[in-house]
Each structure stands twice: as C-alpha cells, then as structure tokens.
Amino acid sequence: MQQQVITSSGNEKLTLDYVLKLLLEDGLITEEQRTQFAGLHESDNKKTHPLITLSNLDWHSSCEPSFPLTLERLTQWLAEKTRIPYVRIDPLKIDVNKVTSLVSQAYATNLKILPLEIDGKELTVANCEPFFDSWVQELSRIVNLRIKRVLVNPKDVERYLVEFYGISQSILGAVIDSDESRSKLQNFEQLIEVGKMGEPDANDQHIVSIVDWLLQFAFEQRASDIHLEPRREKGKIRFRIDGMLHQVHEFPIILMGAISSRLKSLGRMDVTDRRRPQDGRIKTKTPSGDEVEMRLSTMPTAFGEKLVIRIFNPEMLYKSFTDLGFGAHEIKTWEHMTHNPHGIILVTGPTGSGKTTTLYSALRQLARPDNNICTIEDPIEMVDEQLNQMQVQQNIGVDFATGVRTLLRQDPDIIMIGEIRDFETADIAIQAALTGHLVLSSLHTNDAPS
Template identity: 35%
Template sequence: MAQATEKKSAFRKSVQDSSSGVLLGQLLSKDGQITRSQFKEAEEIHKKKKERIGKVLQKLGYVDEDTIVKFISRHLTIPITNIEDDKPDEKLLKLIPWETAKEHMVFPIRSDGKNLSVAMIDPTNHGAIEVVGSQARQVVKPSVITEKDLIEAFRKYYKISDEEYEALTKIDEVEEDTSDDGGVNMDTYDDIGGIISDATDEIDTVGGEEEEDSDQLGNAGDAAIIKLVNSILLKSINEGASDIHIEPFEKTFQVRFRMDGTLHKVMNLPPTIKAALISRLKIMASLNIAEKRRPQDGRIKLKLGRGKSIDYRVSVLPTLFGESIVMRLLDQSKLQIDMTKLGFSRKMLDRFMKLIERPQGLVLVTGPTGSGKTNTLYSAVNILNKPDVKILTAEDPVEFNFAGINQVNVRAEVGLTFASALKSFLRQDPEVILIGEIRDMETAENAIKAAMTGHMVFSTLHTNDCPSTIGRLLDIGVPGYMIASSLTVVLAQRLLRRICSKCVQEVKPDQQQLINAGVDKEEVADFKLFKGKGCPACGGTGYKGRLGVFEMMEATSTIKDAMTAQVEESQLRKIAIKEGMWTLRQDALDKAKQGMTDIDEVLGKTVLVKEALPAYLLNPDELTFENGDLIVKEGNTDKNFYQLLQGNLVIIKGGRIVGDISQPSEYFGEMSALMDQPRTATIKSKGKSIVKVFPGDKLKQTLENYPEIALKIIRSLVMRLTEADKKLSKIGDRV
C-alpha cells in the first residue's frame, strides 16, 4: 500500500512539474490507451502549437475526453466533478473572477476559508493552480471536469453572454491537410459572392463547353475553388443543414441545403466552374475524377478545431447536364441520442424503456427514409451501453461510432451482408444486437432466431405504420407464429418541423379541417392551434428544428394471437388500438395542440386511418372442422365464400379427388357467388382445419370497395386456375 501511495505521489509531482502535461501522454501510452507512435505525433504538434497534449490527442482522434478524465482521476486520486450533482457555492464566483476562470479553465466549487476546491480541465497544470491559489489566498484542491461541463457551468453561474459562450464552443482553425485526404482548413468566409467571382475569374473558359471537363480538372486545386468549396461546407454547418445538393442544369448550377427536412436554394453558381468544383469535391472524397459515366460513393472527413470533425457521405450521380452531388452531413456532436429529447410522451417513453431492457426480444423501428429511425435506434442502444453489456451492430454504412459498441460495416460485394453478419454475431457472445435493416427472409429469420435465444435485437423496416410492419414480415415469408414468439414492440415514427419558439402565435382553427384531421367533434371547440409567424431566428420560415411523432404497438398476448392467426392489417390495427396503441395521427395532433408543431405538418406527414373494413370482413365466423367434415357440397346453391386459416382441405369432383387447398389465408368458394351458379365441387376437411366464413352476397361489394381483400381473392382464384390448366395439359399430353 505504501509503495502504491509513493508511486501516485511521484506521478502527481512529475506531472505537475512537466510542461503542459507531456508526461500525461507518456503515461497514456504506457497504460495502453494510445500507441507510442500516436504519442510522438501528438508531442510534435504540442511543441509546435504550445497546446496541451491531452487536447492534441483528442483532436487527432486517438483518445476521447472521458478516457483522459478517468485516467487523471485514477492516477492523481482526485475526484471527477459533475456540476449538476456537486452544486457550487456561488459566493466563490467573486473570489475567482470570470477572466481568471476563463484563462485557466477553472471553476470554484467550495471553500472552508483555507482550502479552495476547484474543477479543472487539466489538473496537471501546476501554473494555473498557483495563479488561482495566489489570487484566492487559499490552498487549491483540484478535481477534474470535462470541457463541455465546465463551459456549461460558466454559462449557468457566471452568466456569460451568448457571444462569450459561442466563442468558447466555436470551431477552432487547424492547419489544412495538404495531402487531399479530405482535411480542410475551415476559415470564416463572409463574402461568398466575392469568393464565387474569384473562382470564376480563375477558370479559363476559352475552350467552350466541349472542352470544359478536360481543361478544368487542373483548376480543382486552385485557391479560389478550394476556398469556394470550403465556404459551402462551412455554410452548411453554420445553417444547420442535414444535406447539401449540388445540381447542374442546362443553364444553371445551383446549391441547395436541406434544413429541417425541407430543401432551400442557397446559391446559384456560374456553370463555368462546374467541372472544377465537382472535381475538387471528388478529390476530397477520394473518388475517381476521370469517371463520369457511373455513380460513385465516397466520404469526406472535415477536420475542425477543438478536437471536432464532421463527416460528409458523398454520392455522385451522372445526369444529363453533368454530375450531381449530394452530401449528407454526419456531425456526431449534433447527434441527439437522449431518449427524453426525441419527442416521446412521458407515458410512451416509460413503457418503451421498460420493454427494451428485457433480456431478449425483437424491437422494430419503422418509417420512411429520413424519419429518424437511426437516431431512435442509437438512443435505445446507448441506454443499454454499459460495461457489462456486449453490443454488436451491423450497419450500411456505419455513420457514427460509439465507445463501447462493436460496429460492423456491411459490404455485400465481399459477402458481408446483414444476414451473414448476424450469424457471426451469435458466436461473439453479445447481449444486444442491432441490424441496420431487415430486407429479406434470411435476415428476418436470423434476427428472429437471435431474439428467441437470449438476445435483444433491434432493427428497422420501411413500412408506414406498426400494423403494416407485421404484414411486411409475412410477405417476405416469416410465419406468423415466429413473429408472435419473438416480437417485443414495433415503433413507427415521423419527423415534423417544430414551430419556432421566437415567433410562435396562436391561430384560429378551421373546425371542419380539425374534424377531417380526426379530432372528435366534442373536442373541436376547445382545440387550440399554433403557427410560426416567421422571424430572423428561423429565417422567416416559422420553423426551427424537428421533433418526432410516434406510434407504438406492444406485442401483448392478444396481439400475438392476432399475428399467429395472420389477421388482416386493418383488423390488427383495430385490435392494437383496443390494446392501447396511440396512432401517429393522434400523437401529431397532440403535439399540435401543445404548440410544438402546426396543423399543416400534421396533415402533410401523417394519415388518418379510419375503420377500413366492415364488420363482416373484420369479424367473420370461424368454424373448426374435423377429418372428413363437409365444408362445401357439389350442386348446392349457397353463396358463402371461405378462407383457410389452418389445416388442409381436399377438392372432390365426381367422386374423385382433383386437388387440395393447403396454403393458409387462401380463399375458396368464391366462384359460385360471382357466377350465381351451383357449386361445381365438394370440399372436405383433411384432418383438423379452421376456416373463416364470409357472406356470399357481399362478395361483389368486397371486390369493388376493398382492393386489399380483392387482390388476395383474385390471387387465390388465379392460382387454382393455373393448377387446373397444368393438369389439363398433362391429360392432353397423355391423349
């Protein structure tokens, strides 16, 4: 014990005596947190820029801040401070003035008159400790804190202005990486119009359009083009865009940003710089600049200051007037993985949290592209990300990386698919598995097997709502009983634009519009609606940010029974609502009533699902037949039609067996109802069978008004006619 104490004391002294914590890097290397070569690289930058080595290592991406904080705490035997848990004495703010706190990145916590407890980013900075101690005339007792928490404490307790806060959190400049691997020096470009003019002036247009591509490839490295590309990238970050669209047309070359789910034109560029600008982006994304006939995909990693970087997923598509480029911004610092901030109601969130913490099961998140499914999955998995939990993910591609989670990039060209990754995952002893998407029977089957063998499996599907998700799984071949035995919950979602809080105002609702939207007539009179007027904060749009609306269908015993019986989608929806499912439209209307979004977003992003089927289709009679029982008799004039739920049936004509019916959900007996003629065959049960019975006088109405049912009836009819045709052909061949 004494040796351990001496060792820690020696460590503390040597760190305090070292210049800007160089020894910290050495000890991180010895501890295996970084490699020796990574430390040497960071040390060179530290010597050149006089920046503390811990910060340099973070900027290089070799170690994260949490690792450094825990390492310092462990080896210096000092606590980690959380300002929210460890409330500071606000009287001490006068003892340590703001300028001192900012200069040395230190925050006072408490004092007994002799000893001053402070939180610091770098407790190894002995010079800062001496300055603070001298100013306070007390012995400084440091603790360690993350930079993010420290800056938030500055904002909350020192009451710093928004400008000071932004200055502390703003992107620092870093040297440009001249190796063209995507590193970019992000300067602030105020005069974009001037930059465009400079770029245009540098392009030699003497060859005309025919020579444009060959002449301008060399211009991709011109300073003006580089500056223009950088300005577009920086503008997209500053304006909160999720995607950049660079599009060539016959006489124009435009740039659009997708913000809050909507595209906005942000600049028109001269067509003469088209080739140079596109070539520059392709170089940054490590793409083939000579290939203009095929689509290409790449990635740009933008290195920013304060240890931050942003990735752009780049897609290049050849179009009629040149290559169109779309870039998706992947900014992990803006990724919202706090489940409480996604838009869930408290009741739904509490239930969902309990469901995902079960030891095994299948959780499906569904919705169209861009509806926030990835965010929700990451948030759910992040809740389960604990030291005693092994988590594996298969993604196409991996967009954000997380500490403590093993993430795999799907690569179909080498045989690494979602299905094959799942098989390998089961040999890696995980508790939690995330599969980017269920696209086929093999992936679905493997996911369900994993969920049934002690794993919690998360995945997505592209369906409109919760009940249609079950129909999708049935369509790709998954039996209903397998879905029922593995499924825990289905979550459908959409993203709606949020009303700007700076210009929100109440508006008079159109009562008929509310009724059409699904609001009960009794509630219309008291239903309040809101809208954004438009202001500088939201760019005049009336919207700022987005929020999720959700529909959650928990796999209760009643719903599991319905899945096993493979009931129609509309009937499953009715059952789910009775079991407590809150629909997307209901959730959207509730958020509109609270002033979070407006009625236009509700109507544009969600649909009203009414009672789609009449009672005779929703709740038909179900009859059980034993072996040999008669279901339909040849020559009878009854008009009912049927659907097989379970078992096997035989078709008898003229005393001979001429066929069978064995496919669950197959319809039969509809010809007599359609043609108004006596039955042409006898149908008996082969073993035990269960059959639905529908009134024949409603068949024509069903075919005319309910295409979902009509399609299945027609398919059954076509299938039987095809089989009959094959048999007749065989008989003809024999003759």
C-alpha cells in the first residue's frame, strides 16, 4: 500500500493511538490489533515511547507476515512516513567531545535530542519525535548553525544521551579535580608549564567511570584490541575492529596517565614503573555476562606510556565455520583436512584477520575423548579444559621449538602451535606432521595468498 506522507505540526508528541492509526492506514496491522491496544500507552505506559511499546509486542506486518515490526523497522517506517532522514547511530563516527560541548546535557535531555555531527555551518541533531520540532529555531539561534533533523531509534536516544554526556562529564570532572594540571612524568616531548605537577588519581571516581565505559564500549563494538596512545597535547583511544583501527575518542593528555594507571592496577602491574615495558592480565565480564580475558602490554614512548589491551572473548574465539564466513565447499574441504590423522594445516593472514579464532574453533570441533590435543602458545589466549595447553616462557628457555619437542613426548594426536615465527619451529612442525601427528598453526602474512 502506498504511504501517505504526513508533516510536522510543531509541538505534538507521538501517542500510541496515533501510531496505531498510521500503521492501520498503511496495512501493517489489522483493525483487531489496533482495537486491542488502543489507549494502552496513555493509561499504562506514559513514559514509554509508542514505538518501543509496539516493538515489544512481537507483531509481524499483516501484509507481509515474514516482516517483523522490530523497533528499528518501525523507526524506518516512521521516517519514510514523515520524510525525515533515518539514521542508525554509529558511535565510532561521532566526535563526542565536540558535539556535547555545543548543546548542554540539561537542554538535550529535556528535549530528548542528541547532537551527532557538525558539517560546516550545519548541525545534525537526532530525535525520536517527528512532530515535535518547536526547539529547532531556538537551538539554531543558540549554536548559530543550521539544524538538520534526523530520526533515530528511541532506545538509542535514551542510551547515548546517558553515555555521551556521561563520559564528557567524567572527563571534565577528572580534569577539574587535577586543577587543570599537566603531568611531566616520562613525557619527553611535552611542553612543561612550570608550577603545574598534578595528575588525577587512578582511583578517582571519574577515572573509574571512564575506564568502565571504555571497556564496555569495546565489548559492544566487538573490538579485538584497545590502543591508548599519548600524544603531545591529546591522548588517542583507538579500537581494532575486523582488522582495522578506528579512532574512538580523544582525551586531555593529563588524563591518559591516570587511565593507564587504573588499567595497570586492574591488571596487577607495577603502576609506579612507566620506564619499562610490562605485561598484565584482566578477567572481567561483558554486559551480557560472558567472561572475557584481556592481555595488557605497555611501552614507554616519547609522549608517555602507550598501552594496548588484547581482548579474548570466548564467544569470539569459538565460532562455527559458517559464522567465520566459510561456504559449504570450504567447510567440506576444511573437515576433510582436519580429519586426516597426520599432516600440517597453516592458517595465514594479517593481524586481526581471525587466525586465532579459526584455530580455536577447529580445536573445539576436534576435541573428543579419544583425542589428545596439546598446544604451545604465546600466550595462552583462552584456557580450555579439553586441551593440554602450554605457554612459551622465554625467560626459562621454553620457546616454540622447545615446546613442540616436549609435546611430541606427550603422545599427542593433534598439536597446535600458536605461531610459526622461525625456521627451527617450522622444521620441527614439519617433522611432527611427517611422523603421524596432525599439526595446526598460524603464519603471519600480509594476505592469505602470500
């Protein structure tokens, strides 16, 4: 059914009855459904957005039964209906500090609007009320910019109002608590201001909030690595997602040392030593309750201490080969190779391409009571009770080659070598494959064919 376009009337907010009426007109629901829920929003759910109420009903389109009326699809439908551009918020593309400095938290929260982007003389603002636009002219005068309205999922507006302004307030609070001072500790390239020596404490509540937000955000974005990189005036936060680094945020340089110290404290590292590289581990849980292990590595740089966090999520490491992108033919070929009693299989590719995930997923499928699977890894990225895992320890002379020799005396059926890094390890891996063992390993390359 062709949709009838409706326009804004200024100050009206959506009601459930009105949305039901529009859905009925477009043939997306039946009269029976409309009658059943008419008036529900006003009487029982005054604070709940009508689209959220409807999405919780798990309805499907009456004209297309395979088309569920999810919150995102209802938002898209309403955007088309009102001819307001629809946007799916991508927090990685938003300069949070820049947009939140233009519109106050109180103003944005009161109107349930969210500034997203500044492009020249235009400010893009998201909201979830297509007929409520009386604020547009006022905001345009305040910020001295044209306002471009976009329609977004109402849950995203609620969520990112809290997150964006919350992290901005934490940053501001931490800077204020430090008297706007600059740390001169181990930042050889920073311009020192005489008489200003303070740095926020790692246990300051603002710093704790920033670190908590940083980790939760990384989990939500399914990042494999977090990079904290100090520069002369600013500190950069970058996430590696699907092999690519994305800049997420910039912090005042005064906060970077405190953020690093908080993470080092959680990772049981020496917080006071910023001159030498250190390694640590953190075990925590994601918002969904999954246990996650993180490996921390620090490095002193000209601008201060750089910290990288590698995230090992069991959900990410153990996947079906369909989820990994294997087609039916590739799965059949892979199963044929891994069910051979001997031979060597190499998984190749660049950093972050999924080599470790592929190996762990294969081992999970091969783990059976009649198999003895032994691994040598640097480090053990995820402990699995079905595997006999050994870690490289260079300080006591246990490298990959030594580890493989040890594993060969353990009556293994399958050997996994975390990475082949030198000729000696490659040679002993081939010897193991030729003497009746199935060997799986990874090899770093710029791309799979090379």
